[in-house]
Amino acid sequence: MYIPQLQLKNLKQLVTPGKVIVIYGARRTGKTTLLNEFLKKESQPYTLASGEDITIQSYLSSQSIEKLKAFIGSTRLLVVDEAQKIPHIGINLKLIVDHIPDVSVIVTGSSSFDLARSTGEPLTGRKSTIKLFPLAQLEIGQIEKIHQTDANLENRLIYGSYPEIVLMPDNRRRENYLKEIVSSYLYKDILELDGVRHSSKISRLLQLIALQIGKEVSLSELGTSLGMSKNTVDRYLDLLEKAFVIQRLSGFSRNLRNEITKNCHYYFLDNGIRNALINNFNLLEQRNDAGELWENYIIIERLKRQEYLSGSANNYFWRTYTKQELDFVEEREGRLFGYEIKWGKSKAKPPKEWLSAYPEASFELINRENYLKFIC
Numbered sequence: 001m002y003i004p005q006l007q008l009k010n011l012k013q014l015v016t017p018g019k020v021i022v023i024y025g026a027r028r029t030g031k032t033t034l035l036n037e038f039l040k041k042e043s044q045p046y047t048l049a050s051g052e053d054i055t056i057q058s059y060l061s062s063q064s065i066e067k068l069k070a071f072i073g074s075t076r077l078l079v080v081d082e083a084q085k086i087p088h089i090g091i092n093l094k095l096i097v098d099h100i101p102d103v104s105v106i107v108t109g110s111s112s113f114d115l116a117r118s119t120g121e122p123l124t125g126r127k128s129t130i131k132l133f134p135l136a137q138l139e140i141g142q143i144e145k146i147h148q149t150d151a152n153l154e155n156r157l158i159y160g161s162y163p164e165i166v167l168m169p170d171n172r173r174r175e176n177y178l179k180e181i182v183s184s185y186l187y188k189d190i191l192e193l194d195g196v197r198h199s200s201k202i203s204r205l206l207q208l209i210a211l212q213i214g215k216e217v218s219l220s221e222l223g224t225s226l227g228m229s230k231n232t233v234d235r236y237l238d239l240l241e242k243a244f245v246i247q248r249l250s251g252f253s254r255n256l257r258n259e260i261t262k263n264c265h266y267y268f269l270d271n272g273i274r275n276a277l278i279n280n281f282n283l284l285e286q287r288n289d290a291g292e293l294w295e296n297y298i299i300i301e302r303l304k305r306q307e308y309l310s311g312s313a314n315n316y317f318w319r320t321y322t323k324q325e326l327d328f329v330e331e332r333e334g335r336l337f338g339y340e341i342k343w344g345k346s347k348a349k350p351p352k353e354w355l356s357a358y359p360e361a362s363f364e365l366i367n368r369e370n371y372l373k374f375i376c
Helices: 006-014 031-040 054-060 065-072 089-099 112-119 146-159 163-167 171-184 199-210 219-226 230-242 271-277 290-308 352-357 371-375
Strands: 020-025 046-050 077-081 104-109 127-132 246-251 265-268 314-319 325-332 335-341 362-366
Touching (some): 006 020, 006 031, 006 127, 006 290, 020 031, 031 046, 031 104, 046 054, 065 089, 089 104, 146 171, 146 271, 146 290, 163 171, 171 271, 199 219, 199 265, 246 290, 265 271, 265 290, 271 290, 290 325, 290 335, 290 371
Parallel strands (some): 020 104, 046 077, 077 104, 246 314, 335 362
Antiparallel strands (some): 246 265, 325 335
16 A cells, blocks of 8 residues: 655656756655656656666766766666665766756665765755655545544554554564664664774664653763763764654754753654664553653654645754753744643643743644644
């Protein structure tokens, strides 16, 4: 069963001769499915290649215009899956769009550190990017009725929204699938980098982050726990963000001296991955972290909405040293929007310091009664 992906529409709008579309996203989030759905209705000649193929690598890393022309032939659309595996891919794509007229290019990557570095400067002004998350409720809602969404909410908080997870019929298979991702795929791109050797420490780092959802994370404290330097912890967290495992939020500050900005909050791009890392798939009634799961789910679903519906915003948390706080702050259209995200609360008042420092800002409680309006 195919759940229509919202990025399919965006992809169709962006593909243009002389341009490169870069699709980023974690493994198993549906990049290849997105490409296949796009190509089903493609009428012009196209070539679909894998960056993991050694023969493909020899052509697309050649930096030879003649060799690139020979590979492309009469193709008007070149599609390269896992393009980050190809050496010098950025300069070769630049040669293609600069010297082979009327060719459009789509490439995908499961991590942004190699592909972004390779395509960044060479493709300035020649590329657009698309980010792919695990399925958004915006997408799942196309095949669910509201009562089904309500019934499936607990599963989303526990097992996440990877496409295969959503379509699986039982929880035991979901657990095994998520454990397989964690053991086989989660660190794969990171461990291929020079200087990164400690998968056990990356796993332990993520476990520590998993226990601090919605809290300020101290790099020094993490370093002490892991026997690593603060700078190494910071580097690993940056790599994990670029591999689409976690997402950081910085503290918002504009008016007050006592606003906290030094430390960040970290969230997992998928709740199921977070729970697999700590090996906890218990029902919500048996857990003490339902609030953290809820906050992680709501914030990531909101980020998906921003990405898929072009709702550009700067995102933060807000906290003062007097412990007044907001879980999520959006800065968009010249305004501030503050949100408190609570699993159990039906009412909440905005923090007094938020109101006095930012009188024009809004405040809203996001709970189980109104969350779908916030994420869909």
